[in-house]
Amino acid sequence: MVRVLAVADGVVEKLWTEQVRAYDVALVLGAGDLPFDYLEYLSTELGVPCVFVPGNHDQDLGGYTKVRGMWTRGGMPVSWPGPAGAVNADGRVVDVAGLRIAGLGG
Incomplete structure (x- = not known):
């Protein structure tokens, strides 16, 4: 059984410390x-x-594409505003940690 830490809508201060380990x-x-x-x-x-998945109060992540290791938006190089190293599952299905996850953001 895969154990998941699911978080949404609000920061849990206790988790934003070494106690999360x-x-x-x-x-x-x-x-x-x-x-x-x-x-x-x-x-x-x-x-x-x-x-x-981004929520309705998060920055719009639409239109970002990773091309040859570089993020672009509208064909121009940009910095990825989302969480570094994270997988954005908005509007798609991803397989991570032995789970298949379908995401619907907003």
């Missing part, structure tokens, strides 16, 4: 409306992948 999980699942650096922190501290 006490959780034995295989995946961080962000279900929207969270600071992207919070998701990065959780994934990094736990040493597990992160899958997320």
Whole structure:
């Protein structure tokens, strides 16, 4: 059985500390409306992948494409505004940590 830390809508201050390391999980699942650096922190501290969908209050991530290792939007090079290293599952199905996850953001 895969253990998942699912977070959404609000930061849990206790998790934004070293105390998060006490959780034995295989995946961080962000279900929207969270600071992207919070998701990065959780994934990094736990040493597990992160899958997320942006919420209705998050920055619009539409139109970003990764081409030859570089992010672009409208054909111009840009920095990816989403959580570093995380998988954006919005509008698609992804396989991560032995799970198949379908995402619908917003």
